[in-house]
Amino acid sequence: MVPLGAEALGLARPATGGRYGSMGAVPTVARWWSSRTDPQRIDLYTRWSYYSTLVLLPPLLLLAVAADWAGPGRWVVLLLGAATLATTGACLWLTHRGFADRTARPDPTALTVAVVAGAVTVGAAVPATADGPSPALPWVVGLVSAAVLLGLSVTVPTRPLCAGAAAGGLLAGGLSLAEGNPPAAALVVGVSIAVTLVALATAFRFTVWILDVVQEMERTRGVQxxxxxxxxxxxxxxxxxxxxxxxxxxxxxxxxxxxxxxxxxxxxxxxxxxxxxxxxxxxxxxxxxxxxxxxxxxxxxxxxxxxxxxxxxxxxxxxxxxxxxxxxxxxxxxxxxxxxxxxxxxxxxxxxxxxxxxxxxxxxxxxxxxxxxxxxxxxxxxxxxxxxxxxxxxxxxxxxxxxxxxxxxxxxxxxxxxxxx
Missing domain, CATH: 3.30.565.10 (Histidine kinase-like ATPase, C-terminal domain)
Known part of the structure; x- marks a missing residue:
């Protein structure tokens, strides 16, 4: 008998042979991306820049606290993880609502959850670190402040964001001073975190401004x-x-x-x-x-x-x-x-x-x-x-x-x- 191949049985061969099999998914993604207009691509890029940055908050917090981990109890670990996830979720919701309606004010419920959960995150990080001064706690404040500012930057103008960044730097410097660090070191920490928050918030705000300009140009073309x-x-x-x-x-x-x-x-x-x-x-x-x-x-x-x-x-x-x-x-x-x-x-x-x-x-x-x-x-x-x-x-x-x-x-x-x- 003549052996039947895949074609005789009605089975399709892979698009590209060899040890790596089919690469059909790559052209599909490329076609999906190429089918979008330039404003739609910029919108997708801006949105997912926000989302991916906010999703990095929990692992970054874990890395910040891990250096001074003091073997806390299980309840502290659970509280820290839950508060971090709640902060991240609330900030993601703020971002999503902001992109859905660029003229609306931030959702007060999501903002309240983000601030309260951020405060609980900072409070849970205190017993999770070693006794004595810890350089991790001010940066926990900075990370939580960065997440909240990112969620707000979609709809809030630059000046209030800079004011919020200065407040985050002040809180971080005050916490560093309260832990017993020298005033000069606390000042350096506070200024460093404030400058970092300002740079981060204005950079993301600038991407939103570019998106607004591109969308306005697209609307102008439609009107023309x-x-x-x-x-x-x-x-x-x-x-x-x-x-x-x-x-x-x-x-x-x-x-x-x-x-x-x-x-x-x-x-x-x-x-x-x-x-x-x-x-x-x-x-x-x-x-x-x-x-x-x-x-x-x-x-x-x-x-x-x-x-x-x-x-x-x-x-x-x-x-x-x-x-x-x-x-x-x-x-x-x-x-x-x-x-x-x-x-x-x-x-x-x-x-x-x-x-x-x-x-x-x-x-x-x-x-x-x-x-x-x-x-x-x-x-x-x-x-x-x-x-x-x-x-x-x-x-x-x-x-x-x-x-x-x-x-x-x-x-x-x-x-x-x-x-x-």
């Missing part, structure tokens, strides 16, 4: 992205309004004219319907250009289109300055072309105009366009078109003025000739 999306939506809505407003108004006017010609049996209906088809096809092309974001506006073409549309609506039109329009830069023609388009839309939609005058002039390094029409309706509401048009001109350094003079409406736009868009 949302603003960019909102601005692009406004731009698209404005462009779509400016493109379709006049064309749809022209289609409506020409449709009414064609219907009237058909009812009266007069010639010209076919021409008007053909023109409607042309305007519709042009609108479709312009909408596609708006979607792609490449649409421009030719001022002479806009002036000619305005004359044709308004005359078809029965408005007597006078256009001046067409020769100056050809000589203007493309950017200026684009800006003023939008003004002509919006002005014609307003004449058709918001007035019963009989006459309309469109004048273009160039002087003093700028181009001025003035559109005046009569037959203004009572409400005089021009909708959102002029608002978007004013924003468009303001972006190019130009300005827009719109006012009503009796039954006449005057729209004036000025654009610097040297504008770039």
């Amino acid at each position: 992205a949302q603003l960019a999306v909102a601005e692009e939506r406004l731009r698209f809505a404005r462009d779509l309004h400016d493109v379709m407003g006049r064309n749809l108004s022209a289609i409506a006017v020409k449709s009414q004219l064609a219907a009237e010609l058909v009812r009266r049996g007069r010639e010209g209906a076919v021409a008007e319907l053909t023109d409607i088809s042309r305007v519709a096809e042009e609108s479709l092309r312009e909408v596609r250009d708006v979607v792609r974001g490449y649409r421009g506006s030719d001022l002479p073409g806009e002036l000619a289109g305005a004359r044709s549309v308004l005359r078809a609506a029965g408005v007597e039109v006078t256009v001046t300055g067409e020769d100056d329009a050809v000589a203007l830069p493309t950017a200026v023609q684009t800006a003023l072309g939008w003004v002509v388009r919006e002005a014609v839309t307003n004449v058709l939609r918001h007035s019963r105009a009989r006459t309309c005058t469109i004048g273009l002039s160039t002087s003093g390094g700028g181009a001025d366009l003035r559109v005046v029409n009569d037959g203004v309706t009572a409400d005089g509401d021009r909708g959102a078109g002029l608002t978007g048009l004013a924003e468009r001109l303001a972006a190019t350094g130009g300005r827009l003025s719109a006012r009503r003079e009796g039954d006449r409406f005057v729209l004036t736009a000025s654009v610097p000739v040297g504008v770039r868009v």
Whole structure:
């Protein structure tokens, strides 16, 4: 019989052979880490720096006391261990709550447990050490103070932390002096512990500050992205309004004219319907250009289109300055072309105009366009078109003025000739 291997039995081989077996867990951890964003990595690093440092408190206390261990009773050992674990747990809870809500104050219950358990830890360390002066007790005070300050440093500012470090150094120096050490030695011990606590607390506080800055930058990026999306939506809505407003108004006017010609049996209906088809096809092309974001506006073409549309609506039109329009830069023609388009839309939609005058002039390094029409309706509401048009001109350094003079409406736009868009 042919022996069956692992493949024949349906068993998968290890990812990497050899004496060390599979190393599949390492890529899994790497993928998990690489899937996190930079702010998330910094957050994880900061949190676990706190947690790992606080977890080291019990063994560090044991090492500090072990040098002067005096063979205490079992109850002292149990009390010291329980108090140390309680202090560590309370400080871990303070840290966890601080990272969960950076704006909240420290949990008073956890803080009380940490302080009381820390005091019991120091008290239990006294009978656990040898008789006479012991250098271990001041450092026990320093370790307990460091744990409490670390738990507070997530939410408490630097100055209160430095004050707490100074208080811890003072307690350690006082305990050293009470044990019979010389005042100079007690002073050195107290200052050393205070400086160590200040350095530790400010270092961890600095990491929290860095985390706050990174998270704020991430939130700022998110806000900027949302603003960019909102601005692009406004731009698209404005462009779509400016493109379709006049064309749809022209289609409506020409449709009414064609219907009237058909009812009266007069010639010209076919021409008007053909023109409607042309305007519709042009609108479709312009909408596609708006979607792609490449649409421009030719001022002479806009002036000619305005004359044709308004005359078809029965408005007597006078256009001046067409020769100056050809000589203007493309950017200026684009800006003023939008003004002509919006002005014609307003004449058709918001007035019963009989006459309309469109004048273009160039002087003093700028181009001025003035559109005046009569037959203004009572409400005089021009909708959102002029608002978007004013924003468009303001972006190019130009300005827009719109006012009503009796039954006449005057729209004036000025654009610097040297504008770039």
